[in-house]
Amino acid sequence: MDKKLLKVCNLESKVEEEKILNGINLEVNKGEIHVIMGPNGAGKSTLANVLMGHPEHKIINGEIEFEGENINELAVDKRAKKGIFLSFQYPQEIPGVTVENFLRTAKTAVSGEQQSIFDFKFLLEEKMNLLDIDQSYADRYLNKGFSGGEKKKNEILQMAVLEPKLAILDETDSGLDVDATKTVAEGIKKLASEDNAMIIITHHNQILDYLQPDYVHVLVDGRIAKSGDMELAKAIEKEGYAEYKDEILDESNSKTNC
Numbered sequence: 001m002d003k004k005l006l007k008v009c010n011l012e013s014k015v016e017e018e019k020i021l022n023g024i025n026l027e028v029n030k031g032e033i034h035v036i037m038g039p040n041g042a043g044k045s046t047l048a049n050v051l052m053g054h055p056e057h058k059i060i061n062g063e064i065e066f067e068g069e070n071i072n073e074l075a076v077d078k079r080a081k082k083g084i085f086l087s088f089q090y091p092q093e094i095p096g097v098t099v100e101n102f103l104r105t106a107k108t109a110v111s112g113e114q115q116s117i118f119d120f121k122f123l124l125e126e127k128m129n130l131l132d133i134d135q136s137y138a139d140r141y142l143n144k145g146f147s148g149g150e151k152k153k154n155e156i157l158q159m160a161v162l163e164p165k166l167a168i169l170d171e172t173d174s175g176l177d178v179d180a181t182k183t184v185a186e187g188i189k190k191l192a193s194e195d196n197a198m199i200i201i202t203h204h205n206q207i208l209d210y211l212q213p214d215y216v217h218v219l220v221d222g223r224i225a226k227s228g229d230m231e232l233a234k235a236i237e238k239e240g241y242a243e244y245k246d247e248i249l250d251e252s253n254s255k256t257n258c
Helices: 044-052 076-082 099-111 117-130 135-139 148-162 178-191 206-211 230-239 242-248
Strands: 004-015 018-029 033-037 057-066 084-087 094-098 166-170 197-201 215-220 223-228
Touching: 004 044, 018 044, 018 057, 018 197, 018 223, 033 044, 033 206, 033 230, 044 057, 044 084, 044 166, 044 197, 076 084, 076 099, 084 148, 094 099, 099 117, 099 135, 099 148, 117 135, 117 148, 135 148, 148 166, 148 178, 178 206, 215 230, 215 242, 223 230, 223 242
Parallel strands: 033 197, 033 215, 084 166, 166 197
Antiparallel strands: 004 018, 004 057, 215 223
């Protein structure tokens, strides 16, 4: 079975006239959890948006391959249907739309199959039980009056319902206390499998202690300056990012023939 899922080669992008990504190279296989860390303004959220196809982010060089297919020109909805999911860093409130209705509509859009109200209710209950989410949650308006932890749990619930092949989680642990971080991390672990992969963007090591990712990447000035494992994350926690800026000064090292 081919485990190759995502391949990013020499990816460069801009927003309006500002260049953000400066040659990203990244490969993600099924069954892997990758973490991307870096200082503010390094391009972490930009990378997530470019992978998802955000129209304001223009690719000016390089390729994104998903399951062997170039998706550079693919619209957001087409990428979602292929199995790419992006959680929101700042989930929006949608008064008047319940969590259940939103998720049923999203499932219909992504799968291309109309979701029976009764069958979907059963599916949603199953996923909520898996993630230890109270069933009353389904009847609440989407993110309306939700705490930070509840909003982030809702993102994980969306992922559980949509069952993407690649989940990109942007600052899923941002603003969460210890208990909420643990709850979100446990949800991610329950959904991780040999058939999917995850890219987690974070500033903090706390969630990594629960997840134990396969790879940690340091993103600085729009490039991946260094890749490693949890030891790299621990080094960053102690020493910061300053030394990794030196890793990208020689631009010839950041380009490959991938």
